[in-house]
Amino acid sequence: MDALILTIIATSIPLLLAATGELISEKSGVLNLGVEGMMLSGAVGALAAVLWLENPYFGIIAGAISGIFMATIFSFFTINLMTNQVATGLGLTIFATGLTGLAGAPLVGKTITSLPKIEILFLSDIPFIGPILFKQDLIAYLSIAIIVLATYFLKYTKSGMILRAVGDDHHSAHSIGYSVKKIRWFATSFGGMCAGIGGAYIPLVLTPHWSEGMTAGRGWIALALVVFASWIPWRIIVGALIFGGITIAQLVGQARGWPIPSQILSMMPYIATIIALTMISGRISKNKSIVTASLGKPFVDSQ
């Protein structure tokens, strides 16, 4: 049972990170469909870094940098060149899939040492939850820290309020004197960083090798998670855990010899995503203020 819970948590970490980053991005008004691509680049970057530098912690940094690099390409086109956000995000994912496939080709077959678990003394001795929550790797702790920080940032800081304002009405924000572009660049880069670390988690902790497309659609699920969580950070934790649980249903099913074919079990996360989106869309139709007002709209600065 313990092992099951630990696996669920581990599977949910990449979703958690990518979704939180995307939430901040969307709160500023930018819809980034390139999350899958950013995660992939984080994965391949982390693997390459660890193979080269032999220390798994460098993988985290490399993952973050790779994610930010991809986000920068996205930001340049959508924020500075005012291109269509949906098409650009798709392009980014297609581009990243190709680029990571290329960069990852020489890495196929190689394995690395995983990130070690860090035990927080005293807390890890608490019965039941101790060993589960306080014997995690650095990225897991980071992900919780990022969610807490993101929540605090949005709700209680002036900068967070300014970011929300930009997402609410970018023209008003501009009229008051805020640089919409700078703020969106920040938000998108943050999203890239989180997606990159989330992607890095997969080779660093889950499956310590590289294969093409190893994120298997997690980036897309993260996008759905943001909607499902109604753009409220703590709800992402709930969503990510649910999806983590559904994802490993396939492994559990096989281990326990369920009569359902493994492919059908593997479909569950994707079908669950569709169901989750359907459920939440009904709510959103009634209360449109849940959605960030300027989401997806390019900001045209007419100087």
Added chain:
Amino acid sequence: MANRKELDILFKASKINKSFGDFQANIDIDISIKKGEIHALLGENGAGKSTLVKIFYGVLKPDSGTIEINNQLVSISSPKSARTNGVGMVFQHFSLFPALTVAENILIALDQKISFQRLISDIRKLSKEWDLFIDPLRLISDLSVGERQRVEIIRCLMQNPKLLIMDEPTSVLTPQEIENLFKILKRLSKSGCSILYISHKLEEIIELANQVTILKSGRCVSTLNAKTTSTKELAETMVGKKITKLKKNNIKNNKTVAFEVKNLNKIKDNDFGITLKNINLKINYGEILGIAGIAGNGQNELMEVLSGEVICNNDNEILLENVPIGQKNITLRRKLGIEPIPEERTLHATVPNLALNQNTFLTYYYKYKNRNNFFSNFFISPQHSSEESIKIIKDNDVRCPEPNPLANQLSGGNLQKFILGRSMANNPKVAIFSQPTWGVDIGAATSIRQKLLNLSQKGKAVILISQDLEEIFELSDKVCVINNGVLSDILPVNEMSASDVGLLMGANINNNTKSEVS
């Protein structure tokens, strides 16, 4: 003597020039404003007023020219630097954030550090001092337009401005709210704060301002003493020619009921909408019914349900010549002779990136359908409308850069002429107009209003939904007011005064949407 005058001058802009590509928005503009003076900036749409004040507030940078405050050259490079230099601005369409609270909206424009508690108490203090009542913790999306403007003003006042710029502040207010605003502005001016007030409302300028600068086509054509000029002089200086009065034939004897709305109810379909409650109206042929109201009180919803874009719950809610049509859609209603002309010229009445023949086809396509030849109904396309499109352009003097231009190549006034022409060419029985002269300059506005009058004089029924009280009173035979989805009683125009209408516009109408409505 000259020295004394200069000491009085708070704000002086000299030779301001600004172009956007080939378009010259401001050409060699000079303005000077004394301390405590209320200075009006008058001009038609496109004269360059908004551009100029955006330069004063640092949102735009001029191509050339200087600004002096208290006789010192300043460089206003951003809104923040404008605020530092004592310039505050209330935008026409507001720069507020609906998803944030009043306090957050004010905080976001404050450059100094301040604790949230202190901010809230400061807001309450100012609010009380200036009679601008507002609750700091409410969300902007819950506030009325008048309340939102109060937030904008308080936001400016918190920075102790020397010059307060207001861009068309009264276009969205009731007469009573306008009175309150003027009281505040006069108080501000007495306390030494100068005010630069953009408006195209001549009566207001005469009542409020000390000086008025008139802009025309980007240039400053005149600076007049507001107290000694007249609306006629202002209008003519602004337009540059004599304005013709509308020709109105006041004899109306037609008693045939053309169009009737009976107990119409429509629940809003989203959070930001307005529920229409128990709408009743009757209009005879040859009449113009004016529906006044501040934007956002259900006009859009009413227009949708009258035009047929949204059908009624019950067929009997709308009657044309006593025949129920409530459940007929917009195309069927067009066939029956109802022509709606919506408020938004682009993206609603027309598709901007399509050509005029395609835009004609947009509302004419049903005419080419042939019940006999089912198959050919698939193969109708904009080419079928080319001839009619050319006729509309010719008959309505629509100025086009080429024979079949895209809709977005036409100026606002010309596009409106096309839209009106397209509808009128169908010889409708009932025409419904929503804000027909919004954003159109005086010349074109006058011609549009004359067209409405001509329509009614030809015996058609005209419904006019408008925010412009002047327009309502000038054109209507009967008047009513829409407020929060509720329609007031309809009275003949000579039994209503502007003040009555204003009270109805600004009243707090409770529209209880929780009660079950069939």
Added chain:
Amino acid sequence: MFTFVPRDKVSKNWVILGPLVSIIFTILFGLLIFTFLGYDPLETLYQVFMSPFSRVDRISDIFVKACPLIIIGCGLMLCFRANIWNIGAEGQFIMGALLAGSFALMFPDVETKILLLFMFLVGFIGGAIWAFIPAILKTRLNVNEILVSLMLVYVAMLFIDFIVRGPLRDPMSFGFPLTKPYPEGALINKIPFPGIGYLGQLHYGILLIVLLIPLSWIFINKTLGGFKITVLGSAPKAAKFAGFKENSITMTVLLLSGGLAGIAGVVEVSANMGQLQPEVSFGYGFTAIIVAFLGRLNPIGILFAGITIATVKLGADNAQMTMGIPKVVTGLFEGILLFFLLTGETLQKYQIKWKRFK
């Protein structure tokens, strides 16, 4: 730095110039990347862009490769014009192929090509059903079609894997996951040219393109349906004002594009594989998105775009064989191409204004 100023008149030159310039810049950019990675740029340029034209049978293979891209592309054109983002064409392709294949395998001894015609119908239905899911969710519940259609791609891929390895598996395929071979009536044969024989893999499926391109053009420009789609994508409020029903249009374009993707699936399997296998599509549904964009959502453009992209794909195959560059690199090019195309769109609407530093 620079800033953008809206143009008064949208530049008509950019409509054709945009894609051409984008292709050129993509090539240059790509060569830079390859040089950086240590591959000879001129050799790469030849292999990727020239080698497909080096032999007649290679040229015909371009059309073979372009075939599914153009068919799916025409369907996507309808969706994108209406501003409906059907990202799940890959899944619709798979389901079309799967349903039609299952149907064909029910008639193992049929030789007449009438079976093939029925398969097209079944394939169309299969793809349309798969597109119906995002369509109904969007029209009834306003669920975003991007994520739904995309999730269904993964579901489709897993489903065909399950079917081919499970219920439809050919017991005589010795460990390889394959279905039984299609009957003769389900195959699309190569075209025999008198005197020359076959030209590469060129098959009768090409005729579909010859039919589809003019049909699409007529639909978009000469029918009311095509007009409705254009208006909905340009100005939804105007569509309402005209009395066009948004839900009907949404449903129509999704079903049509799903169906066309399904037909493309049938063609691919019947012409090139002759039986179902777990992987029947090689990213065609996603590549077709690029084709639709490159073709500026116009049938003639899509024809040329399909040929262009197919060339690159074949060239990449050759580059892998001769130079060892991984095939997946086409994704790289496609992404870059899309970026440049989008930039071209911006330049169509806005002019660059260089700001002097003060």
